[in-house]
Amino acid sequence: MAGQPLSLLVKRFLPKSLLGRSLLIIVTPLVLLQIVSAIIFFETHWDKVTLRLAKSVAGDTAAVVTLMRRFPGPENHDWIFHTAAIHFEFKTTFKEGEILPNQPPAPDSLLEDMLTDSLKSFVNKPFRLDTTSLDKNVSIEVQLADGVLNIVTTRKRLFSSTTYVFVLWMVGTSLILFAVAMAFMRNQVKPIRRLADAADDFGKGRASEVFKLEGATEVRQAASAFAAMRDRIRRQIAQRTDMLSGVSHDLRTPLTRMKLQLEMLGSNDDTQAMKDDIGEMERMLEGYLAFARGEGGENPEITDLSSLLHDVSEQARRLNARIDLHTEGRIDMTLRPNSFRRCITNLIENAMRYAEHISIRAGVRDDAVEIVIDDDGPGIPEDQRDEVFRPFYRLEGSRNQGTGGVGLGMSIARDAVQGHGGEIKLEESPMGGLRVWIRLPL
Known part of the structure; x- marks a missing residue:
């Protein structure tokens, strides 16, 4: 010291x-x-x-x-x-x-x-x-x-x-001035706290109430700039979602016609290859839509996280996945259930492609919920763990294009977690494969 x-x-x-x-x-x-x-x-x-x-x-x-x-x-x-x-x-x-x-x-x-x-x-x-x-x-x-x-x-x-008069006057006036200063400063700080709460709610994807532009001039300017930024971000997200939805809808129509025409041509090697290509294009469109819906307009609601993890795990078990799930009792928190379900589903499906055993743990730690997903697969090299969150990024080698999707699964998972105000990290698992660590604020 x-x-x-x-x-x-x-x-x-x-x-x-x-x-x-x-x-x-x-x-x-x-x-x-x-x-x-x-x-x-x-x-x-x-x-x-x-x-x-x-x-x-x-x-x-x-x-x-x-x-x-x-x-x-x-x-x-x-x-x-x-x-x-x-x-x-x-x-x-x-x-x-x-x-x-x-x-x-x-x-x-x-x-x-x-x-x-x-x-x-x-x-x-x-x-x-x-x-x-x-x-x-x-x-x-x-x-x-x-x-x-x-x-x-x-x-x-x-x-x-x-002497007594002087001391009493000095202490009395100090206390009065301190009380007046505290009351005044509380009123000055309140707009800043409201702005911080609105920014926190927006960062966590919660529906924040419209707050008044009040307080000092500088605070009003900051609040006005935040409101304008929030509206622009919402507008850009809506435009992106609408654009991807429109593109996917427009592309599905000719793909459907092509599938009908191939069915009418009968089955041979050429038509089967074209059917496979069309199927791959449909899966890509579904991935684009899922990526677009990740920041869509789903409203948060109180959700039993333990039940959600149990449902996703049971769905994976029906596909012959070997999953060990452990949750610390009932965990109720505010979530967008569909968005977070896609996040966990993507992470489990990613582990199912490359691992035989999957372990899922969830519990409350201080003022947050931690979810840990471990597998015994080949893992991801440390220098590429940040890259896998980029849209359309696919690893070579064991996690190759033939076994993977379109490269949006991890991006969708990260957007869903960050949309709830949380964080997600990739680490080396004690099981020898990949560990996905998720922390969500309560």
Whole structure:
């Protein structure tokens, strides 16, 4: 961690959401401003106010000492103490004959420090302070010639309430500003979240509701651009589907006529070869249609994936396929059932051409469903695993044109998986052949 750059360390602790980062941008200067204000307040205002209050108490104490010196005798103590109680808020007593300790305790707070300096300046006699024994009062003992003068005054005379007012005002305004900033930023982030949800729904092939263009100008521009892009993509998909459907329909008519004419000509080697060619053309047309329907207008619905995999596996078993299927209970998720059924069917049929044993596993992992299809066939070389997803791409060698289709099966499978917001990968199987790994978000 010591070798990491400072920027990486900062990024680790930064909020990940836009709302969190926006609030951090707003709150950080506010906190710094409050800290600077507090420092300035306590270094200037607090020291000055405390010193002035301490000088006031020290001056009143010096006045009482002066009166006792000018009017000595116990007979004058009562009116002097009464005057001090009325005008100075002093509770005064005199302990005749007592002597203070030679070593008074050292001041341990700002209040004691200020009051000590002030009493030294005004009274100029030995004294002792006690600011801790009494909760709401402060005790001052002054050594006089014939005894000790004890003065008890309220702590309010030495403490300014503006400190509490300042702190409460600072904290209160900060909380109010933070609440206003949070409410404002939430409203600014909502349109971005709606745009993200709409993009996620569109990427997963879900029918997203029409969202309003709201928020800041930049957010409106992004939402408008996304809506225009979504409409263009939908229009292009529809045009491609319609074009392939129209072409296949137009080609089926002459192919049907050719099949009828061949049937009327009877059966021989030449007509059989032509029938095989026509059959191959029909299979190619079916592949084109399946590829076009892969991104068609089928609506998603809640589907039992376990049941779907079971149906496809049973259909393959009727064609003498040896399939081991294991699903972790019932798995309900939003799918286009026909599109995903074609995807799994293509993958199983692809494995059936080249393998004897097929294993299918499906289960929920965190917030997604994982499907793993393994076979014991020859597999696919690692450098060609990405190429097989290209339309009309066919491998040479064991997976050749004679045993394969038109090269659209893997493309249809990938389009179906990505149309559900998932991902598909090809890996080496523990069974020795090919592993197809599919992950679909719940």
